[in-house]
Amino acid sequence: MSALTVPFGISSSARSLPKLDGEDFVVARSKGARLFNTEGRNFVDYGMAMGATLLGHAHPAVVEACIAALENGPMPGFSNAIEDPAGAALARIGGERVTRATFATTGTEAVHLACRIARGATGRRLIAKAVGGYDGWFDPVRFGLTGSPEAERGNQRPVKEGTTLFRVNETADVDQLFDEMGEDLAAILVEPMLGNTGCLVPDRAFFEYLTQRARANGTLIIADEVMVGLRRGVRLVSEELGLLPDLVTLGKAIGSGVPVAAVLGTPAAFEVVENGTVPCFGTYHGNPLVASAVLATMAVLEDKLLYRRLFDWGAALRQAMTDAFAAEGIVAITTGFDSVFSLWFTDEAPRTYDEAKAKLQPDATRLVSESLRRNGVIALPAAWGRYFISASHGDAEMDVTVRAFRQAARDLAQSGFRG
Ligand SMILES: Cc1ncc(COP(=O)(O)O)c(C=O)c1O
Structure with a gap:
């Protein structure tokens, strides 16, 4: 029997992250583009509360x-x-x-x-x-x-x-x-x-x-x-x-x-x-x-420059992500918008539900999300998942993220995945 009162410790299964290397992920505090876990580590966040914060945590x-x-x-x-x-x-x-x-x-x-x-x-x-x-x-x-x-x-x-x-x-x-x-x-x-x-x-x-x-x-x-x-x-x-x-x-x-x-x-x-x-x-x-x-x-959101910066930042991240995989010989694209998008290991975006289902790569998505988490980045692990960015993501977050994606791409290539 579980020692937890709330089953699995979370009231929405959509929000639960699996254990990684034996460790739970429990958030103690969130601010701007970062999550701080109960172990005192901080992570750049791309879940952004399933999109519930566009300005950044605790604006x-x-x-x-x-x-x-x-x-x-x-x-x-x-x-x-x-x-x-x-x-x-x-x-x-x-x-x-x-x-x-x-x-x-x-x-x-x-x-x-x-x-x-x-x-x-x-x-x-x-x-x-x-x-x-x-x-x-x-x-x-x-x-x-x-x-x-x-x-x-x-x-x-x-x-x-x-x-x-x-x-x-x-x-x-x-x-x-x-x-x-x-x-x-x-x-x-x-x-x-x-x-x-x-x-x-x-x-x-x-x-x-x-x-x-x-x-x-x-x-x-x-x-x-x-x-x-x-x-x-x-x-x-x-x-x-x-x-x-x-x-x-x-x-x-x-x-x-x-x-x-x-x-x-x-x-x-x-x-x-x-x-x-x-x-x-x-x-x-x-x-x-x-x-x-x-x-x-x-x-x-009256500030028009906020949107300009948000879209430029998202576009730069999408490019950096696909570049990181290309450097390892893995074809990847993103679909969606610059403020919310998904990553696919394919060269053509799916247009229908059936095409999307056929192009899913759940094992690769899981491996990437685990590698990112080891390197200070939280991304949704589900194969259908997506990346939410916020107006609080800045240069420091870009540096951490690009480094983490390069490592994730290396890890994926080393696993033998070619797309
Ligand atoms: C498109 C869409 N509609 C409705 C909902 C339900 O919203 P809530 O979780 O606030 O009930 C969601 C939640 O993810 C959603 O993405």
Whole structure:
């Protein structure tokens, strides 16, 4: 029997790192781009709380705003003076089209609420989510995940608790979905970049086609931007990539590590919220503590130079990573964006879930992540994993990381791996 009260010592299995050389990895403190473990060692972090911090751990502006909110009373209940200003600051992401906002606590809840709004607005039941997409852990959408049996190609489209699946970059599959199930299709739920399918970014032509079919069918589009929100600037990633959402879910980076999520929507989609047909609940939603974290985060992101530096830094890291493997004769590429990307040992980025699955190299990914960890760098060990960078990663972190990648590439080559 385990001596731990919390099974495995961690409440989300997605966050657990395996033992390495007999040692557990338990974080005592995090600051900027670094994690400090209970053994006193520090590591350059590329997990960045699964993307939940874009500014860096414990950003001073967010910490200061949260302390003030705590001292002022974090949970007054009722309406509070910070909630609507925080919503307005956040809605800047939606531009002139997606102008309404409401808060939740986690990305999972935001997706749950967005689905409920879509069902209320259309009077239909079915939500179609992308195969390989991760949209939270509540039962109906914990479906079609990478490696799941229902993600496999079959004769019949799987349906579970009002959710069905479609395949990105496959227009014939989308046609079949609308032809067979269009009448009951309330919403398409899709990430602009499939973060859990190794940062697969669907083609613009596919997203434009999906938008056109959804519009023609009266089906709403929910862009799940919980992972990518704010990672390409203060704007919608979906719109930039050709997908025109009616509803957008956000989480992670919007609170800089404080648990807060949100649903943005067009006035038309939010009509059912505004007229009370679809009520929103949640004791903690939009409380002064989380609203202050959102306001402070959005204020820091006013600095356009921050994004320029973030993207340049990420581009330099991606290049250094692939160069390190090339020096050992190993072909590697990265997919995704400069602020969040995946590493593949192949010369061509996968375009579909099936291609991505075929190109996975779990043993190589594990070996690289273990080698990096021995050399002071934390990267997610899962084969479908990704690297999150932050505005706090600087020259010192680049030096440590490049050295660690050169060693990881040598270790991988020495293991006999050639790609
Ligand atoms: C795209 C996406 N949607 C939803 C979620 C669920 O968010 P949370 O873990 O805050 O519930 C995640 C979490 O990783 C995500 O990446």
